[in-house]
Amino acid sequence: MKLHGKTLAALAALSLSVGTAMAQEITMNVGFGAPEESLYGRFGAIFEELVEEYTDGSVDVRLRCCNQVATEDEGFRAMQLGTVDGFFITANNVSPHWPLMDVTVLPYIFQNTDHLARVVDGEVGDFIKGQLLEDTGVHLLAFGPALYRDFYNSVRPVETMADMAGLKIRTPNNAVMLQTFEAFGANPVPLAWSETPTALQTGTVDGGDNGTSFIRDMSFYEFMPNLVILEHFVSMAPLFASSSFMDRLNDEQKEQVMRAATDASTQFSAQVRTETEEVRDWLASEGGMTRTDPDRADFISAAQDVQQAIAAERGQEFVDLVEMINAAAE
Numbered sequence: 286m287k288l289h290g291k292t293l294a295a296l297a298a299l300s301l302s303v304g305t306a307m308a309q310e311i312t313m314n315v316g317f318g319a320p321e322e323s324l325y326g327r328f329g330a331i332f333e334e335l336v337e338e339y340t341d342g343s344v345d346v347r348l349r350c351c352n353q354v355a356t357e358d359e360g361f362r363a364m365q366l367g368t369v370d371g372f373f374i375t376a377n378n379v380s381p382h383w384p385l386m387d388v389t390v391l392p393y394i395f396q397n398t399d400h401l402a403r404v405v406d407g408e409v410g411d412f413i414k415g416q417l418l419e420d421t422g423v424h425l426l427a428f429g430p431a432l433y434r435d436f437y438n439s440v441r442p443v444e445t446m447a448d449m450a451g452l453k454i455r456t457p458n459n460a461v462m463l464q465t466f467e468a469f470g471a472n473p474v475p476l477a478w479s480e481t482p483t484a485l486q487t488g489t490v491d492g493g494d495n496g497t498s499f500i501r502d503m504s505f506y507e508f509m510p511n512l513v514i515l516e517h518f519v520s521m522a523p524l525f526a527s528s529s530f531m532d533r534l535n536d537e538q539k540e541q542v543m544r545a546a547t548d549a550s551t552q553f554s555a556q557v558r559t560e561t562e563e564v565r566d567w568l569a570s571e572g573g574m575t576r577t578d579p580d581r582a583d584f585i586s587a588a589q590d591v592q593q594a595i596a597a598e599r600g601q602e603f604v605d606l607v608e609m610i611n612a613a614a615e
Contacts, residue, residue: 311533312345313526313542315371316354318478323502325373326350328429328522328553335545340538358458358477360525364423367529373429376521377459378478383421384599385413388606390461391595392517392588396614398558401431401519403613412609422528426546429522430557435565436513437500438492439485442575443513446470446583455481455493461595465517468587485509496520497564498557506572514565514578517588524550 313336317325326348333346355363360372361382379386388394395401404410405428414425436443438452449470456462456473466473474490484490486508493505494517500506524546531539569576596604 311343311538312347313370313530314347314349314354315373315524316349316352316360316369317373318352318357318360319350319499320502321348321350323350324430324432324496324498324522324557327556328524328549329373331553332524332545332549335549336542339541339545344534344538344542352479356477356479358479361421361423364525364527365421367527369527370530371426371524371526373522373524375457376523377457377462377518379523379525380459380461383417385416385420385603385606387459387461387595387599388603388610389413389521390459390518391592391607392461392465393585394592394607394610395431395519398431400614404610405521407613409606409609409613412606418528424526424528424531426524426526426543427550429524429550430554432496432498432520432522432557433516433561434494434518434520435497435500436492436494436515436517437505437509437574438511438513439488439509440491440511442511442577444577444579446579446587448579453489453491455484455490461591462518464595465588465591468591469517469584494518496522497561497568501564501568501572506568506574510574512565512568512574512576514576515581515584517584 315329315332317329319325329348333348336344336346354369355372357372357374357378360369360374361379363369364372365382376386377390380390395404410428417423417425438454440452441448443449446469452471454466454471454473455476456466458475458477463473463475476484476490481493482503485493485505492509492511495503495505500512526542534542565576568574592607596607
Protein backbone atom coordinates (compact mmCIF):
# COMPACT_ATOMS: atom_id res chain seq x y z
CA MET A 286 0.00 0.00 0.00
CA LYS A 287 1.37 3.41 -0.95
CA LEU A 288 1.16 6.36 1.39
CA HIS A 289 0.68 9.83 -0.03
CA GLY A 290 3.07 12.62 0.91
CA LYS A 291 0.44 14.36 3.03
CA THR A 292 -0.21 11.16 4.93
CA LEU A 293 3.49 10.62 5.58
CA ALA A 294 3.85 14.19 6.79
CA ALA A 295 0.86 13.76 9.10
CA LEU A 296 2.29 10.56 10.54
CA ALA A 297 5.67 12.21 11.04
CA ALA A 298 4.03 15.12 12.85
CA LEU A 299 1.99 12.73 14.98
CA SER A 300 5.13 10.76 15.84
CA LEU A 301 6.96 13.93 16.83
CA SER A 302 3.98 15.08 18.88
CA VAL A 303 3.73 11.75 20.71
CA GLY A 304 7.49 11.69 21.30
CA THR A 305 7.41 15.22 22.72
CA ALA A 306 4.44 14.40 24.95
CA MET A 307 6.17 11.28 26.22
CA ALA A 308 9.35 13.26 26.91
CA GLN A 309 7.35 15.74 29.00
CA GLU A 310 5.53 13.11 31.02
CA ILE A 311 8.30 12.57 33.60
CA THR A 312 7.33 14.31 36.82
CA MET A 313 9.51 14.43 39.92
CA ASN A 314 7.55 15.13 43.10
CA VAL A 315 10.01 16.37 45.74
CA GLY A 316 8.79 16.48 49.33
CA PHE A 317 9.99 18.27 52.45
CA GLY A 318 8.57 18.91 55.89
CA ALA A 319 9.12 22.64 56.29
CA PRO A 320 7.12 25.58 54.84
CA GLU A 321 7.45 26.53 51.19
CA GLU A 322 9.49 29.65 52.02
CA SER A 323 11.97 27.69 54.17
CA LEU A 324 15.53 26.78 53.22
CA TYR A 325 14.31 23.50 51.77
CA GLY A 326 11.75 25.31 49.67
CA ARG A 327 14.30 27.84 48.42
CA PHE A 328 16.83 25.12 47.60
CA GLY A 329 14.07 23.18 45.87
CA ALA A 330 13.05 26.18 43.78
CA ILE A 331 16.57 26.56 42.40
CA PHE A 332 16.74 22.81 41.70
CA GLU A 333 13.36 22.92 39.97
CA GLU A 334 14.40 25.78 37.72
CA LEU A 335 17.72 24.17 36.76
CA VAL A 336 16.24 20.71 36.10
CA GLU A 337 13.65 22.12 33.76
CA GLU A 338 16.30 24.27 32.05
CA TYR A 339 18.85 21.47 31.65
CA THR A 340 16.31 18.90 30.45
CA ASP A 341 14.46 21.31 28.16
CA GLY A 342 11.30 20.63 30.13
CA SER A 343 11.38 16.85 29.74
CA VAL A 344 11.53 16.49 33.54
CA ASP A 345 9.00 18.48 35.54
CA VAL A 346 9.93 19.04 39.21
CA ARG A 347 7.02 19.70 41.55
CA LEU A 348 7.80 20.77 45.12
CA ARG A 349 5.57 19.42 47.90
CA CYS A 350 6.10 21.22 51.19
CA CYS A 351 4.74 20.71 54.67
CA ASN A 352 4.63 16.86 54.78
CA GLN A 353 2.25 16.65 51.80
CA VAL A 354 3.77 13.46 50.41
CA ALA A 355 5.30 12.06 53.64
CA THR A 356 6.85 13.25 56.86
CA GLU A 357 10.62 13.65 56.97
CA ASP A 358 10.82 10.61 59.23
CA GLU A 359 8.92 8.54 56.63
CA GLY A 360 10.50 10.02 53.51
CA PHE A 361 13.61 7.85 53.24
CA ARG A 362 11.73 4.58 53.59
CA ALA A 363 9.16 5.83 51.08
CA MET A 364 11.94 6.40 48.55
CA GLN A 365 13.23 2.89 49.15
CA LEU A 366 9.73 1.58 48.45
CA GLY A 367 9.45 3.77 45.35
CA THR A 368 6.37 5.64 46.57
CA VAL A 369 8.19 9.00 46.73
CA ASP A 370 10.38 10.43 43.93
CA GLY A 371 12.57 12.77 45.94
CA PHE A 372 12.88 14.30 49.38
CA PHE A 373 14.92 16.77 51.39
CA ILE A 374 15.87 14.95 54.61
CA THR A 375 18.11 16.28 57.35
CA ALA A 376 21.12 13.98 57.70
CA ASN A 377 20.28 12.90 61.25
CA ASN A 378 16.93 11.55 60.04
CA VAL A 379 18.70 9.39 57.45
CA SER A 380 20.77 7.62 60.11
CA PRO A 381 18.02 5.23 61.31
CA HIS A 382 17.92 3.89 57.74
CA TRP A 383 21.67 4.10 57.05
CA PRO A 384 23.77 4.36 60.24
CA LEU A 385 26.96 5.50 58.49
CA MET A 386 25.31 8.89 57.91
CA ASP A 387 25.86 9.54 61.60
CA VAL A 388 29.49 10.44 60.89
CA THR A 389 28.22 13.77 59.55
CA VAL A 390 26.08 14.20 62.67
CA LEU A 391 28.91 13.81 65.22
CA PRO A 392 29.26 16.97 67.34
CA TYR A 393 32.05 19.30 66.23
CA ILE A 394 33.23 16.75 63.64
CA PHE A 395 33.91 19.57 61.15
CA GLN A 396 36.54 22.09 62.19
CA ASN A 397 35.23 24.86 59.96
CA THR A 398 33.29 25.47 56.75
CA ASP A 399 36.37 24.86 54.57
CA HIS A 400 36.83 21.45 56.18
CA LEU A 401 33.18 20.62 55.59
CA ALA A 402 33.43 21.65 51.93
CA ARG A 403 36.48 19.44 51.40
CA VAL A 404 34.56 16.50 52.85
CA VAL A 405 31.28 16.77 50.94
CA ASP A 406 32.83 17.90 47.65
CA GLY A 407 35.69 15.42 47.69
CA GLU A 408 36.56 11.76 48.15
CA VAL A 409 34.52 11.35 51.34
CA GLY A 410 31.39 12.80 49.77
CA ASP A 411 31.74 10.53 46.75
CA PHE A 412 32.21 7.52 49.02
CA ILE A 413 29.09 8.37 51.04
CA LYS A 414 26.99 8.78 47.89
CA GLY A 415 28.20 5.51 46.41
CA GLN A 416 27.88 3.45 49.58
CA LEU A 417 24.45 4.86 50.39
CA LEU A 418 23.18 3.89 46.94
CA GLU A 419 24.68 0.41 47.19
CA ASP A 420 23.26 -0.23 50.66
CA THR A 421 19.82 1.39 50.36
CA GLY A 422 19.00 2.01 46.70
CA VAL A 423 18.55 5.73 47.37
CA HIS A 424 20.50 8.38 45.44
CA LEU A 425 22.05 11.30 47.31
CA LEU A 426 21.93 13.98 44.64
CA ALA A 427 23.48 16.83 46.66
CA PHE A 428 24.44 17.56 50.26
CA GLY A 429 23.06 21.08 50.18
CA PRO A 430 24.19 24.05 52.30
CA ALA A 431 25.79 23.73 55.71
CA LEU A 432 23.43 24.86 58.45
CA TYR A 433 24.96 25.20 61.88
CA ARG A 434 22.35 24.27 64.46
CA ASP A 435 21.58 26.96 67.01
CA PHE A 436 20.13 26.07 70.41
CA TYR A 437 17.11 27.76 71.95
CA ASN A 438 15.05 27.33 75.11
CA SER A 439 12.28 28.91 77.15
CA VAL A 440 13.87 28.57 80.61
CA ARG A 441 17.09 30.60 80.84
CA PRO A 442 20.04 32.03 78.92
CA VAL A 443 22.94 29.60 78.60
CA GLU A 444 26.31 31.13 79.47
CA THR A 445 28.15 27.90 80.36
CA MET A 446 27.58 24.18 79.92
CA ALA A 447 26.39 24.04 83.53
CA ASP A 448 23.34 26.07 82.46
CA MET A 449 22.19 23.12 80.33
CA ALA A 450 21.55 21.01 83.42
CA GLY A 451 18.04 19.57 83.57
CA LEU A 452 16.69 21.25 80.44
CA LYS A 453 14.23 19.05 78.54
CA ILE A 454 15.49 19.29 74.99
CA ARG A 455 13.64 18.11 71.90
CA THR A 456 16.02 15.93 69.94
CA PRO A 457 15.51 13.99 66.72
CA ASN A 458 15.40 10.25 67.30
CA ASN A 459 19.10 9.96 66.59
CA ALA A 460 21.53 8.19 68.94
CA VAL A 461 24.40 10.62 68.35
CA MET A 462 22.28 13.67 69.10
CA LEU A 463 20.72 12.08 72.16
CA GLN A 464 24.14 11.16 73.57
CA THR A 465 25.48 14.63 72.80
CA PHE A 466 22.82 16.45 74.79
CA GLU A 467 23.20 13.96 77.63
CA ALA A 468 26.94 14.76 77.64
CA PHE A 469 26.05 18.47 77.77
CA GLY A 470 23.98 17.80 80.92
CA ALA A 471 20.50 18.20 79.42
CA ASN A 472 17.59 15.75 79.33
CA PRO A 473 17.00 14.95 75.64
CA VAL A 474 13.48 13.99 74.55
CA PRO A 475 13.30 12.28 71.13
CA LEU A 476 10.45 13.68 69.03
CA ALA A 477 9.58 13.57 65.35
CA TRP A 478 9.82 16.90 63.57
CA SER A 479 6.08 16.90 62.90
CA GLU A 480 5.44 16.85 66.68
CA THR A 481 8.05 19.45 67.59
CA PRO A 482 6.25 22.82 67.18
CA THR A 483 3.35 21.71 69.40
CA ALA A 484 5.70 20.25 72.02
CA LEU A 485 7.63 23.52 72.20
CA GLN A 486 4.51 25.66 72.41
CA THR A 487 2.86 23.56 75.11
CA GLY A 488 5.99 23.23 77.25
CA THR A 489 6.28 19.48 76.80
CA VAL A 490 9.93 20.29 76.11
CA ASP A 491 11.95 23.34 77.15
CA GLY A 492 13.85 23.84 73.91
CA GLY A 493 15.63 22.35 70.95
CA ASP A 494 18.07 23.12 68.17
CA ASN A 495 17.73 23.82 64.46
CA GLY A 496 19.50 25.46 61.58
CA THR A 497 19.33 29.18 62.31
CA SER A 498 16.87 30.05 59.55
CA PHE A 499 14.43 27.36 60.70
CA ILE A 500 14.08 29.14 64.05
CA ARG A 501 12.78 32.15 62.16
CA ASP A 502 10.88 30.20 59.47
CA MET A 503 8.96 28.27 62.12
CA SER A 504 8.41 31.37 64.32
CA PHE A 505 9.99 29.62 67.33
CA TYR A 506 11.24 33.01 68.55
CA GLU A 507 7.64 33.78 69.55
CA PHE A 508 7.79 31.33 72.48
CA MET A 509 11.50 30.51 72.85
CA PRO A 510 13.15 33.64 74.31
CA ASN A 511 16.73 32.34 74.61
CA LEU A 512 19.06 31.89 71.61
CA VAL A 513 22.37 30.11 72.22
CA ILE A 514 25.13 30.04 69.58
CA LEU A 515 26.91 26.69 69.96
CA GLU A 516 27.36 25.42 66.38
CA HIS A 517 27.61 21.96 67.92
CA PHE A 518 26.08 20.18 64.92
CA VAL A 519 26.29 20.95 61.24
CA SER A 520 22.90 20.24 59.74
CA MET A 521 23.04 19.78 55.98
CA ALA A 522 19.99 19.80 53.73
CA PRO A 523 20.61 16.81 51.44
CA LEU A 524 18.45 16.14 48.41
CA PHE A 525 17.67 12.48 47.74
CA ALA A 526 15.97 10.63 44.89
CA SER A 527 14.53 7.15 44.67
CA SER A 528 15.91 4.55 42.30
CA SER A 529 12.41 4.07 40.91
CA PHE A 530 12.44 7.71 39.78
CA MET A 531 16.02 7.69 38.48
CA ASP A 532 15.31 4.49 36.51
CA ARG A 533 12.60 6.33 34.59
CA LEU A 534 15.20 8.71 33.16
CA ASN A 535 17.44 8.07 30.20
CA ASP A 536 21.20 8.49 30.64
CA GLU A 537 21.19 12.08 29.44
CA GLN A 538 18.35 13.06 31.78
CA LYS A 539 20.09 11.39 34.74
CA GLU A 540 23.20 13.44 34.08
CA GLN A 541 21.13 16.60 33.74
CA VAL A 542 19.21 16.02 36.98
CA MET A 543 22.40 15.26 38.92
CA ARG A 544 24.11 18.33 37.45
CA ALA A 545 21.10 20.47 38.39
CA ALA A 546 21.29 19.19 41.99
CA THR A 547 25.01 19.94 42.22
CA ASP A 548 24.66 23.39 40.71
CA ALA A 549 21.64 24.23 42.87
CA SER A 550 23.55 23.13 45.96
CA THR A 551 26.56 25.29 45.06
CA GLN A 552 24.41 28.31 44.23
CA PHE A 553 22.26 28.07 47.34
CA SER A 554 25.19 27.34 49.68
CA ALA A 555 26.74 30.66 48.65
CA GLN A 556 23.51 32.43 49.58
CA VAL A 557 23.21 30.69 52.95
CA ARG A 558 26.78 31.53 53.99
CA THR A 559 25.94 35.23 53.93
CA GLU A 560 22.59 34.86 55.70
CA THR A 561 23.25 33.00 58.96
CA GLU A 562 24.59 35.94 60.97
CA GLU A 563 21.93 38.21 59.49
CA VAL A 564 19.20 35.86 60.74
CA ARG A 565 20.82 35.64 64.19
CA ASP A 566 20.87 39.44 64.37
CA TRP A 567 17.19 39.53 63.35
CA LEU A 568 16.24 36.95 66.01
CA ALA A 569 18.04 38.96 68.70
CA SER A 570 16.48 42.27 67.59
CA GLU A 571 13.12 42.04 65.88
CA GLY A 572 12.58 38.48 67.11
CA GLY A 573 13.15 39.59 70.69
CA MET A 574 15.40 36.67 71.68
CA THR A 575 18.21 36.99 74.20
CA ARG A 576 21.43 35.86 72.50
CA THR A 577 24.38 34.27 74.28
CA ASP A 578 27.68 33.00 72.82
CA PRO A 579 29.10 30.65 75.46
CA ASP A 580 32.73 29.61 75.60
CA ARG A 581 32.72 26.26 73.80
CA ALA A 582 35.69 24.58 75.49
CA ASP A 583 33.56 22.40 77.81
CA PHE A 584 31.09 21.60 75.03
CA ILE A 585 33.90 20.54 72.67
CA SER A 586 35.51 18.38 75.35
CA ALA A 587 32.20 16.61 76.01
CA ALA A 588 31.65 16.24 72.26
CA GLN A 589 35.01 14.56 71.77
CA ASP A 590 34.02 11.94 74.36
CA VAL A 591 30.81 11.35 72.39
CA GLN A 592 32.78 10.98 69.14
CA GLN A 593 35.03 8.33 70.67
CA ALA A 594 32.15 6.43 72.28
CA ILE A 595 30.05 6.36 69.12
CA ALA A 596 32.98 5.26 66.95
CA ALA A 597 33.80 2.44 69.37
CA GLU A 598 30.17 1.25 69.25
CA ARG A 599 29.76 1.37 65.48
CA GLY A 600 32.69 -0.72 64.26
CA GLN A 601 35.60 -0.39 61.87
CA GLU A 602 33.71 0.93 58.83
CA PHE A 603 32.43 3.84 60.89
CA VAL A 604 35.89 4.45 62.41
CA ASP A 605 37.46 4.46 58.93
CA LEU A 606 34.99 7.04 57.69
CA VAL A 607 35.64 9.27 60.72
CA GLU A 608 39.36 9.03 59.97
CA MET A 609 38.70 10.01 56.35
CA ILE A 610 36.84 13.10 57.56
CA ASN A 611 39.62 14.01 59.99
CA ALA A 612 42.24 13.57 57.25
CA ALA A 613 40.36 16.04 55.05
CA ALA A 614 41.01 18.75 57.67
CA GLU A 615 44.76 18.59 57.07
